[in-house]
Amino acid sequence: MKHVALLRGINVGGNRKVPMKALKVTFERLGFRGVQTYIQSGNVIFQAEKVDQAAIEQALRLEFGFPVDVMLRSAAEWAALAPRNPYPAQAAADGTKVHVAFLHQAPTPERLDALAARPSGEDTWVCLGRELYLHTPGGLGQSKLNLAPLKQAATVRNWRTVENIGELLEK
Template sequence: MKTTYAALLRGINVGGHKKVPMADLRTLLTGLGHGDVRTHLQSGNAVFTSTSDDEEALAAELGKAIHDHFGFTVDCLVRDGVYLSAIVDACPFPAASLEGKQLHVTYFSEQVGPERFASVDPAAYAPEDFKLGDRALYLYAPDGLGRSKLGEVLARPAPLKGIVATSRNWNTVTKLAELTRA
């Protein structure tokens, strides 16, 4: 049985660094034996089908293929459509009444507990806010991520040491959930 997944690549095609053309990414995924390969935007989102049920192995395999082909390391997360739809459904903020740039999801390679963010006082950044979910963090930033002081604090390496994290705006979050629906 095939499962539909989204691959989320961290930090590619930003500021001219770690360039991964989406056509090459599609070719890599196809070469790894995956089917129905599509990409979304230029920021490292791919959708594909696989008979594997091991997201970590799929992510590691893709990361190795990117390293072998391009010569640099890219952190990859792979999540199935059921998970991506659950992230949309569990949103603790009123997503329907917000612009896509106001709401972001950071996907983590493992579950992150509140203790990792205990030093962050959300009230100090109001009206910005964040909530933890299943291997994810939801960030409400009414002026967008580029102007978010809370987003800047949450992105500092110390709270996430050893964990792969990559963020997407709400438009991309919902589009990937839609593209991976079986």
């Protein structure tokens, strides 16, 4: 079974450096097969019958010297992202204006209400389970969205990256 591991907050602004070759080796040491990385933001595609998120995070902490949150998705969960995308026209027009925030768990209604209460300008979002789909017409760098009310780790990928990882999973 294929899986995707998304690492949060690595290789941003020269901080928390994780070389992709070393990341691949770390996943292989954990016994995963067919390990591939995709771009420097920490996307790992691999094969495994069972996956232990805590074991992956512990191995990363030991290997790189700092904690790294990992969001895991199966290939089937990844394949469901596109059909569920509430912004297909915007994603088709510009894959850098639609993003997916990957969460460990689905937010509670109270957390979603707290997020909705915050001003977000022209940016919009839709939460579907453990994914928060974001449309940021001005780009994510200019976005007013702040995911802090969710009170959990999240890692964000633009739609172009989501599609490219999907293609790698199909190979």
